[in-house]
Amino acid sequence: MFRSVFVSSSGEFRKPWMDVDKENPVHMMGKGNVHVPGLKRAALADRPNFANKVANTKFRTVLHVNKALDSVHSRTHWMIPGVPWVADEVWERMTRHCNRHLKPMANKVTVTQGTARRGEKPVTYVDTLQRDSRAKDTAERLMQDRKVWRASILESRRTVVSTKTTVEDIDAGDSEMPHLCSEYVKDIYAYLMDLEVKQAVRPGYLKGYKITAHMRAVLIDWLIRVHSRFQMLQETLYLTVAILDRFLQVKSVSPNKLQLVGVAALLLASKYEEAQIDAPEIKELADITDNNYTTTQIRQMERMLLRCLNFELGRPLALHFLRRASKAANGTVKNHMLAKYLMELTLLDYDMVHYRPSEIAAASLCLSQLLLGGLPWTSTEQHYTTYDEVHLKPIMQHIAKNIVVNEGNTTFKAVKEKYLESKLMNVTRLSELQLSTVKSLAAPLLDNH
Structure with missing residues (x-):
């Protein structure tokens, strides 16, 4: 089952049993050299350390099986982009098989000792004979399971596609407007959410x-x-x-x-x-x-x-995520403008610097909907913002605290005066900002102050 491995006097291997970078090990297991028994020789020049060399041989055998598993796992990820759990499932199934069959066989390798001539110089060698009769059956079983896994992967792909259709595609009608980038807008926002984590403020x-x-x-x-x-x-x-x-x-x-x-x-x-x-x-x-x-x-x-800043200025902004969330909500201009006001209040709040821009945008819109008519946080909004209402509640409490504090604040009035303008819909004067809902949300944080 294992190829010949020549070892120098320093114990370094000249070539591995498996070339996991060039071949998929699942394919290799279907070839003839998987189950054909025979003597596999490894030259040894250090006779006193013979026992250590044998143990090292077995250890490296198991190590290459692990490398083969990692190779299959990484290769499976690109088979279905965006569905990494399928690759994890395949990897777990292969691990179970290898632990049950391949690794025990590696530990049962028969090792004998002898001498041979290599050119003019006599050397000591180790003969490793794979005598496990289950090798062929194991290889065939793995090949059969591979067909089953492939079928399950295709079925998983169909399931994921059918699941996505249950959520409204808010970009479906934008194909005729190139500036909206409907073909890859989802990838753009996925990238922005990854980038905001890398450029976080502690x-x-x-x-x-x-x-x-x-x-x-x-x-x-x-x-x-x-x-x-x-x-x-x-x-x-x-x-x-x-x-x-x-x-x-x-x-x-x-x-x-x-x-x-x-x-x-x-x-x-x-x-x-x-x-x-x-x-x-x-x-x-x-x-x-x-x-x-x-x-x-x-x-x-x-x-x-x-x-x-290492010239990295392209940090995602809460404003970017608010526009996306408002589109998913299909809300009114008033909802969006109030959310902008709530979001701008957070700029002064030192206690909120560590929240991600996407979280602040989603929480601002969620609170805006709650204040203007008690609108619920829909599944579509949750899908496109990736946050549910439970996750957003602590952030909404901070925003509500900012509303209450800003009402009686005489020092920091820039945001309040700015949103008194008619072009910003006089948001500061909205009676909804005086509701008991705001005070009840802010109460836990105000008590701590």
Whole structure:
């Protein structure tokens, strides 16, 4: 069952029994060399360590069986993209068979000792004879099971497809609008959800720093006003805060440099999101700080931000996920606008920096629906956001706390004043924000404060 293996004096193998990278071991088991018995020789030059060599031979046999299993497992993953559990099931079945048959056979390899001539130099060799009569039956059984597994894989594929049809495809009618990327929009959002984990902000990252959560909130409230004054895109604001948090969690700065970091983050975000003619000039940003910082200082801080972030500015934003969730909800503009207001309040909340943008977007929309008519969180929304209402409830409590705190807050008023405008539907004045539902949700967190 095993090929000849020559061993040098140092004990290094010259070729393996199985070439798992070139052949699928399941196919190999159907060939003649699987069950044809015969002497398999391995040259040994170190006679005193004969017992260790034999043990090593058996160990490597079992090791290559494990490698064969891993090869089958990895190859099965690309057979059905997006259904990894099928590959896991195949791997578990093969493992059971190998543990039951192949590994015991490897441990029963008969080893004898003798001498032979290789060229002009006599060497010692080991003859390994596979005498287990079940080898052929095992190989045939594995080949038969492979057919069964393949049939089960195809059946699983049909089951997954039929399951997906039960959820409404919200992109089905977008094929004639190329800018909506209906063919690969699902892959895009899957990538964004993976990326937001890689670029996460850890909770309590300011611990041990001179900068406090209150200082951070003061800076962001000021940045919101600057953002509104220059009439920049919403994405620019969210990216500015993302850059700020990701930088501060890896770099300690003094309080007198905090505003400089904020201005540089805003400049960087505007270059990334805004059109060239709409982005503010660096001189304008220096002026808006009352010339506390020069344009040279802002450029130096901008370079420092880029180095610390490794030039990775494409962090997914809550705004991206909110648009997707609103499409899945098929809700009203009012629902969407209220969710945007709730989401923007979270920018100032230091206790929420560790939540993923996709979680904040889903929780904001869920609370918006709850306040405006008590609309339920549907299965379609759960499918496209990947979050159920139980998962979102703690985040909704934080958002409700922000609503209550913001009502009586006289320090941080930028968001509240911003959403008093008619183009933003006067969301701040909605009577639904005064409901007992908000206070009951926020109560556990307010009691802790």
